[in-house]
Amino acid sequence: MKIALTTTAPNLEAQLDPRFGRCAYVLIVDSETLEFKAHPNPALNSSGGAGIRMAQFVSDLKPDAVISGDFGPNAASALQSAHLPMYLFGDSQSVKDVIERFKSGKLTKV
Amino acid sequence: MRMANNNPLKIAVASGKGGTGKTTIATSFALSIINDISESLLFLDCDVEAPNAHLFLKPQLTEEKPVEILIPEVNESLCTHCGECAKVCQFQAIAVLGNKTLVFPQLCHGCGSCTMICPANAIQEIPKSIGVLQKGTAGEIKFARGVMDIGEPMAVPIIRQLKKWVAPLEPQITIIDSPPGTSCPVVESIRGSDFLILVTEPTPFGFHDLKLAHQVAKDLQIPAGVIINRENGAFSELEDYCKEENLPILMRVPFRRNIAEGIAKGRNLIEILPEMSASFQNIYHQITTLVK
Numbered sequence: 001m002k003i004a005l006t007t008t009a010p011n012l013e014a015q016l017d018p019r020f021g022r023c024a025y026v027l028i029v030d031s032e033t034l035e036f037k038a039h040p041n042p043a044l045n046s047s048g049g050a051g052i053r054m055a056q057f058v059s060d061l062k063p064d065a066v067i068s069g070d071f072g073p074n075a076a077s078a079l080q081s082a083h084l085p086m087y088l089f090g091d092s093q094s095v096k097d098v099i100e101r102f103k104s105g106k107l108t109k110v
Numbered sequence: 111m112r113m114a115n116n117n118p119l120k121i122a123v124a125s126g127k128g129g130t131g132k133t134t135i136a137t138s139f140a141l142s143i144i145n146d147i148s149e150s151l152l153f154l155d156c157d158v159e160a161p162n163a164h165l166f167l168k169p170q171l172t173e174e175k176p177v178e179i180l181i182p183e184v185n186e187s188l189c190t191h192c193g194e195c196a197k198v199c200q201f202q203a204i205a206v207l208g209n210k211t212l213v214f215p216q217l218c219h220g221c222g223s224c225t226m227i228c229p230a231n232a233i234q235e236i237p238k239s240i241g242v243l244q245k246g247t248a249g250e251i252k253f254a255r256g257v258m259d260i261g262e263p264m265a266v267p268i269i270r271q272l273k274k275w276v277a278p279l280e281p282q283i284t285i286i287d288s289p290p291g292t293s294c295p296v297v298e299s300i301r302g303s304d305f306l307i308l309v310t311e312p313t314p315f316g317f318h319d320l321k322l323a324h325q326v327a328k329d330l331q332i333p334a335g336v337i338i339n340r341e342n343g344a345f346s347e348l349e350d351y352c353k354e355e356n357l358p359i360l361m362r363v364p365f366r367r368n369i370a371e372g373i374a375k376g377r378n379l380i381e382i383l384p385e386m387s388a389s390f391q392n393i394y395h396q397i398t399t400l401v402k
Contacts, residue, residue: 049202049217056196056205074214082207 001031004063005089005098010038012095018069021051028061031099051075059084067098071110086110120284121397122303122332126319128290130309131339131363133157136287137166138379139307142390143283144250152281153248155255156299157289158241158268163255166378169248175275176242177256177268179220180235184211188232195224195233216263241268243275252279265295273302292322297330304401306334307360307393312345320348324357333400335393340365358400360393 006023007014012034017023021043029036039061043053051071055078058066066079067087079086087107092098101107123136133155140153155163164171182195182204193206203218204211215238225233240262245254256272258265288299300306306327310320320336327334335358338348342365352359363369363379363386372382380387 043202046202049214052202052205052212052214052217056202056207059207074217078205078207078212081210081212 001064002062003029003031003099003102004058004061004066004084005029005095006068007038007095010040012036014095016069016089016092016095016098018089020066020068020071020075021054023054023068026054026058026061027095028063029095029099031103034096034099049074052078055079055082065102067102067107076110118280118282118284119305119398119401120286120303121305121307122286122288122300123307123309124288124296124300124323124326125290125309125316126292126321126323127310127316130311130316131337132290132309133163133166133287134373134379135307135309135337135339135363136285137163138386139390139393140167140251140285141378142380142387143394146391146394147283149282150252150280151250152252152254152276152279152284154272154276154284154286155253156269156272156286156295158256158258158265158272158295159289161255161257161287163287164253165376167248167251167253169246169251169253171244171246171253173245174242175244176239177271178237178239179218179264179267180222181215181218181220181238182213182224182233183236184213185232185234186211188230190230190232192229194227194229198223198227216261219264220267240264243268243272245276252276252281254279265289266298269295269298292319292326296323297326300326300332301330303332305397306332307337308334308357309337309339310348311340312338312342312348314347317345317348317351321351324355335360335397335400337361337363337393339363358396360396361389 005027006017008017008024010025023041025038027036027038043050051074055075059082065085089098123132125132155161189211191206195204196206201217203214204224241258243256254276256268289295310316341362
C-alpha cells in the first residue's frame with residue numbers, strides 16, 4: 001500500500017511531523033518494500049488554508065492512506081471528500097515504527 | 111486655529127499592541143475638539159472585530175447596511191473537476207478532491223477569479239453576509255462603525271466598505287479608531303490618513319509594537335506622533351527612539367487608579383480629567399501644522 005506520512009526531513013530516518021497542513025515534508029512510502037519518495041510541503045509558507053492545500057497536494061499523489069499527528073477541520077473534510085482514510089501516528093517514534101503499527105492495525109483511524 | 115477649508119483632514123489612531131488605549135484616546139480626542147472647531151467631524155470605528163468606541167461616545171445609530179462578499183457556488187452537475195479554480199485561488203478557498211469540488215467560504219476573499227476561469231461555467235457567485243455597517247450621531251459628532259459577524263475571519267472587506275459608505279458624508283475632519291496589530295485590517299484602516307497618532311505604553315511589549323506600527327506609517331508615508339499612555343516614570347528606550355526617529359511625543363497620560371476606575375465605568379478621559387481637553391485641542395492644532 002502507498003502511505004502518505006508527514007515528516008520533518010526527506011528520508012526514512014526523519015522525525016515525524018505532528019502537523020498535517022504545516023508539515024515540512026510528506027513521504028509517500030510503500031508499506032511493503034519501504035521504497036519512498038519525499039515531497040516538500042508546497043503550503044508550508046502560505047498565510048492561510050495550508051491544510052486544504054496539503055490535502056489537495058496529497059490527494060493528487062494518490063496514496064491509499066494518510067498518516068499524521070492530527071488533521072485540522074478543513075484538511076479533514078477535504079481528505080474525506082477525496083475518500084482518503086486518515087490515521088494518527090500517536091506516540092510512534094519513527095517512520096518504520098509507524099508503518100509497522102499501520103500494518104498491524106494499531107493506529108487510530110480519524 | 112485651522113481654518114475651515116476644502117481639504118478634509120483624516121487622523122488615524124493606531125498602536126501595534128492591543129489595549130494601549132487607542133479607543134480611549136480617539137474618543138476623548140473627538141469629544142475635546144468638537145466644541146473647538148467649526149468643521150464637521152466624523153468618528154470612524156474601524157476596529158470591526160471588536161468595535162467599542164460606542165461605549166464612550168454613546169451614539170444614536172440610525173442607519174444600517176449589511177456587508178456582503180460574493181463567494182463561489184459550484185454546480186456539481188456541470189463541474190468537470192478539472193481543478194482550474196483551485197489552481198487560480200490564492201487563498202485555498204476552493205479545492206478539487208477526487209470528484210468533488212469543495213468551497214471553504216471563510217477563506218474566500220470574494221475576488222471572483224474561480225468564476226472567471228471555470229471552463230465549464232459551473233461556478234456562480236452568491237452573496238454571503240460577513241458583517242454590518244452602522245451610522246448615526248453622537249451629539250455634534252457623526253459616528254459610523256463596522257461590526258464583523260462572529261466567526262468571520264476577514265475584516266478588510268468590512269473596513270473598505272465602511273470607508274466607501276461614509277464618503278458621501280464629506281466630513282471635514284475624520285478620526286479613525288484603528289484595530290490593533292500591523293496587518294491588513296490596520297493598513298486598510300489608516301490608508302489615506304493625513305496623520306497617525308500612535309498610542310503606546312512604556313513597556314517592552316508596547317515599545318516593540320510601537321516600532322512595528324511606526325514602520326507601517328513610514329511605509330504608507332503617513333506622518334506620525336506618539337501618545338504615551340499609563341506613564342509611570344520615564345522609559346528611556348522609548349524616549350530615545352522617538353528622539354532618533356523625529357517622532358513627536360504629543361501627550362503623556364499618567365498611570366493613575368482614578369483613570370482606570372473611570373474608564374471601567376464607561377467614562378471617557380475628559381470626563382475623568384477635564385483639564386486634558388485643552389491638551390487634546392493642542393494636539394489637534396499641532397497636527398494641523400504638521401500636516402501642512
